[in-house]
């Protein structure tokens with residue numbers, strides 16, 4: 001039931017504070033992540049993990065890319081991420097001690113399921129599934145599983161499933177990181193608990209985002225830029241826009257601009273940039289000035305510490321202060337709203353975009 005919302009997608013975007021609360025419920029005790037929530041035998045298995053291989057599709061894949069940054073930074077072990085349709089059909093090499101993680105909202109995505117079955121023929125240490133549907137094929141066929149508890153997602157474009165996957169991936173990162181001497185677990189758990197409030201604050205930017213959306217209605221292309229953990233957030237923002245508004249959107253790591261995409265920048269190519277406060281902020285700011293110098297119009301979601309010259313070529317939405325590690329979760333929300341409002345203004349079928357199915361059970 002959509003309740004008072006015009007579309008399921010909007011309802012699901014607005015459910016995110018509750019969803020995050022549900023993801024954390026029963027998973028945290030005295031500032032620490034409980035390991036039994038991953039299933040029986042989880043602790044023994046986690047003790048042996050030396051490497052991680054993540055496999056997923058679409059939005060779930062984008063969540064996996066964020067996790068790669070977190071795992072390599074906080075755990076300090078190698079993490080690889082691949083789309084399932086590639087992984088399943090190529091010869092892959094499994095290093096001893098590798099944990100195989102699948103991420104899926106539905107748990108029925110054909111490519112992800114086949115990738116898991118392929119991987120089971122190799123000597124992976126174990127198989128963990130991060131999934132929103134208990135009892136799905138993916139969960140049944142994995143050794144360990146942790147539910148994202150997002151509740152049913154009806155809109156074809158994934159929103160709350162993505163943020164809930166990110167929260168679960170952070171829990172997963174923390175249980176691995178404690179085995180490698182990471183001492184910041186309590187601090188990050190406290191930040192996870194603050195997410196609920198921050199999510200509410202970001203949703204309150206809705207009217208500003210709705211206004212920003214007007215600039216995209218007559219556009220045919222858009223470029224999304226981010227760096228570090230925010231690069232996959234840019235990819236996810238571009239995916240949302242193309243899925244529901246049918247505007248061609250591409251994401252680039254901002255540092256790659258000079259290596260090609262800068263050639264596309266002109267007044268007809270809106271550039272969406274995501275600039276939380278992190279060690280790459282200054283570098284990103286420099287990339288943004290390159291865009292402006294080419295006549296590009298900038299749509300910026302930024303921390304209050306970002307320094308950008310005001311101008312007619314800039315639409316800025318300032319986000320509340322967010323702990324750096326949590327930025328991918330928080331900054332994905334305004335991008336969901338942007339895609340949503342652009343699609344509404346264009347009059348496309350938001351919940352049921354053409355040519356797409358909610359659960360891709362065939363390859």
Ligand code: F6R
Pocket residue numbers: 057058059060061103104105106107108109112156157158159239240243358359360
């Ligand atoms: C995008 C979207 C798809 C799914 C993909 C994987 O909004 O919904 O890209 O993320 O089909 O689906 P699951 O997560 O069910 O495996």
